Amino acid sequence: MTPDFQQLMRNATRLTRTGDLQAATAAIQAALAGTAPAPTPPAPRAMRDMADVIDVVARELPDTDVTTPPRPAANDAPGTGRFIAGSHSNAASRRDFKLYIPPGAGERALPLVVMLHGCTQNPDDFAAGTAMNELARAQGFFVLYPAQSQQANPQRCWSWFKHNHQARGRGEPALLAGMTHEVMAAHAVDPERVYVAGLSAGGAMAAILGDAYPDVYAAVGVHSGLAAGTATDLPSALGAMKGGGHPLRASASGVATIVFHGDADSTVHPVNGHQVITASAGTASSVEVEHIATAGGRASTRSVHRAPDGAVLAEHWLVHGAPHAWSGGSTKGSYTDARGPDASAEMLRFFMAHPRRQGH
Structure with missing residues (x-):
C-alpha cells in the first residue's frame, strides 16, 4: 500500500471514531479514487446510527422527470456505429447513460455488455480506457455505460x-x-446474452448485480473490485479495501464470473479478487492454473474453476506487478495499465461462452 493510501485510511478511521461521518466518507471515496479528499465541513451533529448515516452522506432527491429518449452523441461517424446519450428514471432516482450501438444493429438480436465505471470516471472516459466500443464494433454487440451522478456521490463512486x-x-x-x-x-x-462488468467501485457493483439479478445478467466481470456483501457500512468498507471482508453469502452463487486483479493493487487488496471467485464458484470446484508470460508486458496467473461436469464456473486473472487499473487498457482513458493482458478481450471471450442458464 502506498503511504498516501494508508494515511487516507487512518484519517477515515479516526473520523469515524469521532463521529464525523461526512468527512470519513470523503476519505474512503478519495482512497478508492486515489486522490486527496477535499476539505469537508464538520458534521452538524453527532450521528448515533452508523447504518443510517452511511445512507445520507450524499442525499439524492427523487427525480420526477420522465426518461429522456437517447440522443446521438456529437462524435458519431459513418460506419463506426453510434454512441448515443440518454437517461433512465425510476420512482426514487435518475441516472444518465451512454449506449454504443454497433453497425448492423437491428438485423438480429445481439449481446449487451453493461460497463460500470470506477470512482471519478464517466462513460466516455471508461469507454476510451477499456476500448470496449472497438470490440463491440468488430464483433457486434451493444455496450451500455451507466453514469453515476455527483449528486449521489461527489466522486461518482457506485454505492x-x-x-x-x-x-x-x-x-x-x-x-x-x-x-x-x-x-x-x-x-x-438477445436476453440470453446480457452481461455486466466494472472497475473498482464499478466492479463491486457488478458483483452485486450478478448476485441480485441472475435472471438478467448471464455472467459478471469484476476488475479490481470486491465481492457482494463484503461491506455494509463505512468501517467494514475500510477493512475490506485494506485486507478483504466477509461476504454475506454462505454458499456459492453459481453466477459465471471472471476476475482481473493486480497483485500490486494498493487501493483494493488483491485478496478481494479471491473472495469474488469464492462467492461465485465456491471452494469445491476443481482448479486449473496456468502461468502466462507476455513479451514486454506483465506476467499473469490464470486460474480456471470448473464444476464436476467440466463446465467453467469462473476465471481468476492475477496480474503480477499491476496497479489499481484496467489491465491492457488504452492510455486514452484513466486508470489503465497498457502492459497487462487485455481484460476487455478476455472478459468478452468469457461472456460469450456463458449464455444465461436455463431456469434463471
Missing part, C-alpha cells in the same frame, strides 16, 4: 458499500437493472 444498495429491488441495483431492461426493450438485444 457498493451501502446496505440499501446491495439487494434486488432496492437502490442502485434496481435502477441499473431497470436501465438494462429499458435498453433491452428499445433495441434488438
